Amino acid sequence: MDPTLEPLARSLREAPVVERNGYDYFVHGVTDGIPPVEPDVLRAIADAIAERIDPASVDKLVAPEAMGIHHGTALALAVDLPMVVVRKREYGFPDEVAVHQETSYGDDELYLNGVDVGDRVVVIDDVFSSGGTVEAVCDALETVEADIVDVVTVLRRVDAADDDISHEVTSLLDVRVEDGKVVIVD
Numbered sequence: 001m002d003p004t005l006e007p008l009a010r011s012l013r014e015a016p017v018v019e020r021n022g023y024d025y026f027v028h029g030v031t032d033g034i035p036p037v038e039p040d041v042l043r044a045i046a047d048a049i050a051e052r053i054d055p056a057s058v059d060k061l062v063a064p065e066a067m068g069i070h071h072g073t074a075l076a077l078a079v080d081l082p083m084v085v086v087r088k089r090e091y092g093f094p095d096e097v098a099v100h101q102e103t104s105y106g107d108d109e110l111y112l113n114g115v116d117v118g119d120r121v122v123v124i125d126d127v128f129s130s131g132g133t134v135e136a137v138c139d140a141l142e143t144v145e146a147d148i149v150d151v152v153t154v155l156r157r158v159d160a161a162d163d164d165i166s167h168e169v170t171s172l173l174d175v176r177v178e179d180g181k182v183v184i185v186d
């Protein structure tokens with residue numbers, strides 16, 4: 001493991017796990033904003049993602065609401081790129097694209113604005129679980145004919161991920177939940 005991610009790994013092992021619609025949902029600053037996420041952890045995440053992408057060949061970062069936003073923001077500051085938020089709120093702008101998001105424990109509508117034809121984008125999110133959110137965001141980006149350069153999530157739940165998704169996803173840490181605890185998978 002990247003040694004700068006050790007504090008993140010340590011705190012994940014202590015995260016409480018709650019049941020959400022039959023799904024083992026861990027609660028952590030990275031994925032939920034509670035308990036507080038330490039600046040060093042946020043910085044280490046942004047730096048580790050920055051190392052995995054080539055900012056010179058990217059026009060915009062794209063982060064889904066809500067928990068992609070703090071990681072997208074920290075990365076945008078680190079690599080000096082603009083960031084678009086995929087909202088759960090409809091604006092009704094002429095080029096808005098609406099997609100349906102299905103997660104491991106619920107569903108919602110997502111609305112993409114602010115990405116143009118040919119934009120080279122990197123998608124950033126906190127966690128890849130079933131892959132439903134990444135799939136919905138990528139569908140919306142394909143609808144506007146953006147060029148999806150990379151999809152990066154901080155965490156990947158290897159015990160929930162659907163391998164049959166259309167885009168390769170890079171994650172900083174792979175995790176699973178076992179006996180009510182988060183386990184880091186090497």
Ligand SMILES: O=P(O)(O)OC[C@H]1O[C@H](OP(=O)(O)OP(=O)(O)O)[C@H](O)[C@@H]1O
Nearest residue numbers: 065066067103104128129130131132133
């Ligand atoms: O791979 P999936 O099964 O789609 O799960 C991952 C998604 O689930 C959470 O979003 P959610 O919309 O539930 O909540 P949030 O608004 O707190 O980000 C998380 O932030 C990811 O976007």
Ligand SMILES: Nc1ncnc2[nH]cnc12
Nearest residue numbers: 024025026027031127129
């Ligand atoms: N906070 C969270 N904990 C565990 N799995 C998740 N999948 C999406 N959000 C999650």
